[in-house]
Amino acid sequence: MSFTAAEQAAMARALELAATPGVPLGPNPRVGCVLLDDTGATVAEGHHRGAGSPHAEADALARAGERARGTTAVVTLEPCAHTGRTGPCAVALRDAGVRRVIFAQADPNPVATGGAALLREGGVDVESGLMLDEARALNRVWTWAVEHGRPFVTWKFATTLDGRSAAPDGTSRWISSRAARLDTHRLRALCDVMLVGANTVAVDDPQLTVRDEHDRPLPRERQPLRVVMGERDLPATRRVFDDLAETVHLRTRDPETALKTLFARDRQHVFLEGGPTLAAAFVGAGLVDEIVTYVAPMLLGAGRHAVADLAITTIADALRPVVTDVTVLDGLDGEEPNVRITMKPEGDH
Template identity: 60%
Template sequence: MQDTHGSQHAASQGQDPDERWMRRALELAARGPLVDANPRVGCVLVSPDGEVVAEGWHRGAGTPHAEAAALLAAGDAARGTTAYVTLEPCAHTGRTGSCAEALHAAGVARVVHAQTDPNPVAAGGAGWLREHGVEVRGGVLAEEATALNRSWTHLATTGFPWVTWKLATTLDGRSAAADGTSRWITSEAARHDVHRLRSECGAVLVGTGTALTDDPYLTARHPDGSLMDTQPLRVVMGERDLPEDAHVLDDAAPTWHLRTRDPKHVLTALAEAGVHHVWLEGGPTVAAAFLADGLVDEVVAYIAPVFLGRGRPSVGDLGITTIGDALRLEPTDITLIGHDVRVTACLKESH
């Protein structure tokens, strides 16, 4: 709970009280599941005298939206409050009702939202509320809210999931030795890190070449080998058949075999299934296909202090013949993982 004096003090210090409460809503939103078809959203209901009346956040598909959860907790006390919501209240009735209508019906006097809803199906809640006499302020901490739902926003605005290409490479850019062996280029600590990041994605994707050569499980596992609670959808793209006893076809997680070599076809199918973050672990040929089509948004590279001299390159031919045409990335993080360096970078001109 926060008192009136605290709110007045924040204002006297030049701080925007709306930002203060929105930061709390963002904290709540972050409690929602990363791997879900829906965005993570938080809501705080604040009384006119600066008291928190109720809080809520979205817990996953089919559960009440953040606004509905907060309104349920508040009951009649919601009347006259200000609702701080990290995403524009939806104006769409699906599995759950319209949040804009629910806020109005509960007597909420004012709505402050961060990110404008980029989903054309659900957008328009702010306008609906204004038309029905509710004061609305938008764009408060919009950048922070958008970053919280980066991949979901990307899907809503582009029609494609956010694609993170993970690669493990030697200092001289090799992903396998001359005899084809690639286990293990990187350290055990790096592999554990990969499993952690896999678990935060909706799907992990490889080509049939990787599936046949490495016979991977593509599951997300704890350091002791046990399966994590959240498993990505395993996707193999390519026209070749997989043996019935392939590890990727076991019952540890669902698996799709999409018989196409077209990255756009794969991403379209995943988008239709509500997947908004794809972890690409394909070999150099698949990686080159995604890069050539402009469908890689981020790269997570584990660089081992190893030289091979010969062997398979980490990426196939991109058709680049001059340094001026090189694909330039913007590093967002560089971290030492065991003896390896993890470099995270985004394509400067992502679609």
């Protein structure tokens, strides 16, 4: 199916609307919608602003009013066919007299899918696949979580050139540079779960908050859920239990159980910052979907490794993640630059 230049431009605009700054990254997908008249001119635009707010199609229809009749709706995601906090968008488009719907990505959510079929049954012309790759990239984590039935897991760690995450005396705070730590907070803000092990909380006492460039915590409503995983009892005085963000203690050592529990809580992106034992548990279970490592230009020669024993005894069995990005983070305040390496596990990810 070929699409007109106006339709392609409208989809590009719909993707831009969906990515409007300030729109929550979850639990709902980000969606944009543009209504076109017969000449290809824009009648109205809309986008989803988060759970409980009007969907993109409803937003655009409300702005168009009666002018929506006879238009083409260009949407980044297949209009939903279910009633949740809001009504089904497919029904709203049909009842508004929209004559044609073009969407980029089919809805992978089994609860919401079926909008295309409903529209066709109502006499609406429906086409799909325009700028599909861009639409999937927009909602990369949401799509992954829905398709796999568990949160997407990003494992982040800092390391020296010789693979140490802490010195022999346990000190680790200054392995990564200030620029790397600022970059880490940027990545934390993209997730809805910060996950560490109970031992890390007991020994290191991390706060696990997202902070700004002035080292101030973001408001509570913008903080990811802090999750402590493990059976060990912890004192309430640990910083992770303060009131700057919500915290949950999952009393399990099984990564699969933890992810299942978090998915049931509508969480879609886990930022794994635990110690080497927890990291090895997730890596060994094949439950790491992205690796972000900050490499500092220093050597220790001894100390804690970034990951614990993976039961690999020969080089032929080594895990070989695929590098997707290498970025040099310039040093701040006279510090040496650090390197951020982003990888994905080998295989189909």
